[in-house]
Amino acid sequence: MSEASASEPLRRFLQVARGAGLRISAAEGIDAARALDLVGYADREILKDTLGTILAKTLDEKVLYDETFELFFRPNAFSERRDASAASEPQAQNPWSASEPRGMGAGGGQSLSELLESDDRAALATAMEMAAREAGIQRIRYLTQKNMYVLDIMNRMGLRAVQQEMDALLDAGTPADTARAERLERGVERLRDATRDFVERNLLLYARGETEQLRERILKSARLANLSPQELERMRVLVRKMAKRLATRYARIQRRRQRGQLDIRHTLRQNMGWGGIPFVTAWKHKHLEKPRLMVLCDVSGSVAWVSQFLLMFVYALTDVLSDIRSFAYSDSTIEVSDILEREPFETAIARVATLMGFGSSNYGSALAEFERGWMQDVTNKTTVIILGDARGNNTDPRTDVLDRISKRAKRLIWLNPEGRGSWGAGDSDMYRYAPYCSMVRVCSTLEHLERVIGELLEKR
Amino acid sequence: MERSETEEPQRVIASIDEVDAGLEAAGYIASRRISTAMFIAHHLRKPILVEGPAGVGKTELAKSVASWLMLPLIRIQCYEGLDEAKALYEWKYGKQLLYTQILRDKVGSMIGEEEDLRSAIEKLHSFGDVFFSKRFLEPRPLLRALEQPHGAVLLIDEIDKSDQEFEAFLLEILSDYQVTIPEIGSVVAVVPPVVLLTSNSTRDLGDALKRRCLHLHIGFPDEKLESRIISSRVPGIDARLLAQLVSFVQQLRTLDLKKLPSVSESIDWAKVLVLMHSAVLTEELVRDTLNVLLKFESDIEAAGKRVAELTRKAQQALA
Numbered sequence: 001m002s003e004a005s006a007s008e009p010l011r012r013f014l015q016v017a018r019g020a021g022l023r024i025s026a027a028e029g030i031d032a033a034r035a036l037d038l039v040g041y042a043d044r045e046i047l048k049d050t051l052g053t054i055l056a057k058t059l060d061e062k063v064l065y066d067e068t069f070e071l072f073f074r075p076n077a078f079s080e081r082r083d084a085s086a087a088s089e090p091q092a093q094n095p096w097s098a099s100e101p102r103g104m105g106a107g108g109g110q111s112l113s114e115l116l117e118s119d120d121r122a123a124l125a126t127a128m129e130m131a132a133r134e135a136g137i138q139r140i141r142y143l144t145q146k147n148m149y150v151l152d153i154m155n156r157m158g159l160r161a162v163q164q165e166m167d168a169l170l171d172a173g174t175p176a177d178t179a180r181a182e183r184l185e186r187g188v189e190r191l192r193d194a195t196r197d198f199v200e201r202n203l204l205l206y207a208r209g210e211t212e213q214l215r216e217r218i219l220k221s222a223r224l225a226n227l228s229p230q231e232l233e234r235m236r237v238l239v240r241k242m243a244k245r246l247a248t249r250y251a252r253i254q255r256r257r258q259r260g261q262l263d264i265r266h267t268l269r270q271n272m273g274w275g276g277i278p279f280v281t282a283w284k285h286k287h288l289e290k291p292r293l294m295v296l297c298d299v300s301g302s303v304a305w306v307s308q309f310l311l312m313f314v315y316a317l318t319d320v321l322s323d324i325r326s327f328a329y330s331d332s333t334i335e336v337s338d339i340l341e342r343e344p345f346e347t348a349i350a351r352v353a354t355l356m357g358f359g360s361s362n363y364g365s366a367l368a369e370f371e372r373g374w375m376q377d378v379t380n381k382t383t384v385i386i387l388g389d390a391r392g393n394n395t396d397p398r399t400d401v402l403d404r405i406s407k408r409a410k411r412l413i414w415l416n417p418e419g420r421g422s423w424g425a426g427d428s429d430m431y432r433y434a435p436y437c438s439m440v441r442v443c444s445t446l447e448h449l450e451r452v453i454g455e456l457l458e459k460r
Numbered sequence: 461m462e463r464s465e466t467e468e469p470q471r472v473i474a475s476i477d478e479v480d481a482g483l484e485a486a487g488y489i490a491s492r493r494i495s496t497a498m499f500i501a502h503h504l505r506k507p508i509l510v511e512g513p514a515g516v517g518k519t520e521l522a523k524s525v526a527s528w529l530m531l532p533l534i535r536i537q538c539y540e541g542l543d544e545a546k547a548l549y550e551w552k553y554g555k556q557l558l559y560t561q562i563l564r565d566k567v568g569s570m571i572g573e574e575e576d577l578r579s580a581i582e583k584l585h586s587f588g589d590v591f592f593s594k595r596f597l598e599p600r601p602l603l604r605a606l607e608q609p610h611g612a613v614l615l616i617d618e619i620d621k622s623d624q625e626f627e628a629f630l631l632e633i634l635s636d637y638q639v640t641i642p643e644i645g646s647v648v649a650v651v652p653p654v655v656l657l658t659s660n661s662t663r664d665l666g667d668a669l670k671r672r673c674l675h676l677h678i679g680f681p682d683e684k685l686e687s688r689i690i691s692s693r694v695p696g697i698d699a700r701l702l703a704q705l706v707s708f709v710q711q712l713r714t715l716d717l718k719k720l721p722s723v724s725e726s727i728d729w730a731k732v733l734v735l736m737h738s739a740v741l742t743e744e745l746v747r748d749t750l751n752v753l754l755k756f757e758s759d760i761e762a763a764g765k766r767v768a769e770l771t772r773k774a775q776q777a778l779a
């Protein structure tokens with residue numbers, strides 16, 4: 001059985017569910033089709049549970065799945081409002097049913113005006129579904145396409161003929177004809193509302209996942225310094241998400257086997273019972289340590305933005321990093337670890353900024369101060385990350401201090417938010433610092449950050 | 461999958477209601493979702509991955525399925541460091557050693573007849589595999605489950621506690637119901653077992669594993685289901701007490717606690733209350749027995765402040 005043989009509604013649902021962000025493999029699609037052959041579509045609850053067990057495999061996915069299912073298998077707006085409207089406007093119903101139907105139907109089907117007049121909601125709903133499919137509603141992606149699709153669907157249902165009929169009736173001018181035209185007008189209005197509703201629902205179904213993904217892609221590659229305050233909250237969510245992914249990827253790898261090296265002591269001990277004949281072999285493996293991190297962040301000017309996100313990223317990774325210590329500097333250096341650990345992030349960042357004031361950067365003195373205060377804590381297991389644009393306002397860069405840090409630390413990583421083109425231009429000392437660093441990277445977007453931290457975890 | 465319906469001694473379950481009834485007869489009150497998942501799993505021949513908080517009856521489900529289908533339950537408890545030697549098979553080293561010792565003379569005399577080393581080795585080769593045959597194989601739970609003549613219920617408990625390597629190693633069993641033993645070859649299940657895996661989500665499981673399983677999340681039951689579960693497990697309980705008890709527990713779950721009381725705890729509590737011959741819930745009674753429901757000192761303290769109010773609300777619950 002292949003996915004192609006799955007019934008049409010299931011295929012459309014799978015497409016929608018994938019769009020909404022559920023990851024559904026082809027094999028799972030086949031399973032879903034086989035399961036539906038068993039249980040059928042008759043019982044909505046069973047249908048939901050069945051597809052749920054096959055398609056959604058984490059708690060997050062279950063929530064997403066429930067939403068999508070409710071949207072997709074929701075009864076049409078027409079059939080839903082049927083009873084309500086019948087109850088609320090009985091006086092409107094009566095004259096309608098009394099009015100004489102006119103034969104304008106082409107083929108066997110009734111024309112739109114007849115459907116509107118008889119208010120046959122089930123038939124209208126079916127006609128709308130058909131017109132929508134012809135119009136290719138599943139390709140809708142943007143809010144701006146909404147009106148286009150509404151118009152297209154209504155035209156395909158035969159709106160133009162109705163309008164002509166209304167014009168003709170108004171031209172005739174008799175009271176009966178005018179009343180009929182007005183009734184049609186109201187019917188068209190209702191149809192328009194229902195169609196708009198229908199299109200909006202489909203927009204939600206088909207476009208939600210993609211617009212979300214698109215936004216995320218844009219935000220990930222946007223320069224952090226250019227973000228508007230509204231986007232900040234989204235960015236925080238995104239950072240947490242990215243950090244969680246990195247954490248789960250690297251948390252598992254705690255030790256790596258050194259292939260081919262026999263652990264003789266362990267092997268002998270394990271095989272004591274058999275007189276030392278090595279039936280069971282034990283191999284050496286290397287325990288991978290969590291990186292110990294010291295982060296020095298420039299908090300002046302535009303670099304402050306990047307600093308904020310670097311710190312957020314690092315502190316979201318406490319599962320796979322150990323002993324994170326963070327420092328803020330502009331013309332002097334202070335340790336900010338406990339502020340960041342104690343306070344919620346939003347206020348902590350603001351606190352750090354006020355503590356530092358807005359002094360202009362002086363890399364030389366900041367580095368010297370770091371050496372005086374914290375150099376004894378830098379060990380051969382420490383990774384030091386310095387984030388800054390290396391623009392020291394023509395002060396002494398003190399590369400000798402950086403040299404000493406580099407010699408003591410396991411690794412020294414310099415992240416610069418400026419593009420390579422501007423390194424070394426003006427008062428930038430980047431090229432003076434670079435020789436002492438084990439890694440120098442441009443870092444101005446979330447993607448850069450993710451890559452750098454991924455590398456950090458990779459090469460333990 | 462080809463061998464499906466032809467040679468089956470295994471029964472075929474006709475409907476979801478049959479699952480419901482079968483599990484109920486085995487003493488397990490299943491929600492509709494659980495029965496549906498079991499039904500689908502049975503027909504698609506897929507393992508079920510059951511997730512949910514501790515004590516909602518994940519392990520119990522496997523036991524009940526086994527007793528309903530009258531199949532042996534084979535259980536494997538996962539833990540860090542569990543490997544295939546403990547889960548699948550192990551060579552009986554002792555026996556191999558013993559046999560080689562006993563047979564030493566025999567082997568010696570047989571090889572002794574050969575004149576040079578080369579032909580002695582040739583000779584050894586010709587019967588060398590004897591010591592790596594099924595006779596010297598110690599089957600562990602997974603292999604036993606595959607070898608059951610009428611099928612079995614295989615429960616792989618707390619899969620999230622095992623290492624990632626073990627998870628990968630399970631994939632062959634889960635998708636094809638067979639395992640490969642390098643010295644012997646593939647062992648295919650006589651009758652595919654019903655496989656249930658449970659997880660407390662202490663870590664995320666791999667996608668490959670999830671793709672091969674159906675996923676069932678069992679949460680805390682609603683008031684109605686919980687009353688049914690408790691009355692089936694504690695048959696002697698008074699209807700009014702039951703209603704009050706369930707209402708109390710349900711309210712307790714809305715509090716912000718470290719560990720919410722689960723179904724197993726409410727069953728225990730019900731048993732305690734029945735033992736104490738109490739007919740209604742009183743504040744004093746609740747205070748005295750709260751440690752049955754809550755397992756952390758801080759939780760008992762936090763809930764203690766609200767006991768009066770919660771009990772009052774619970775007392776209004778109707779049987």
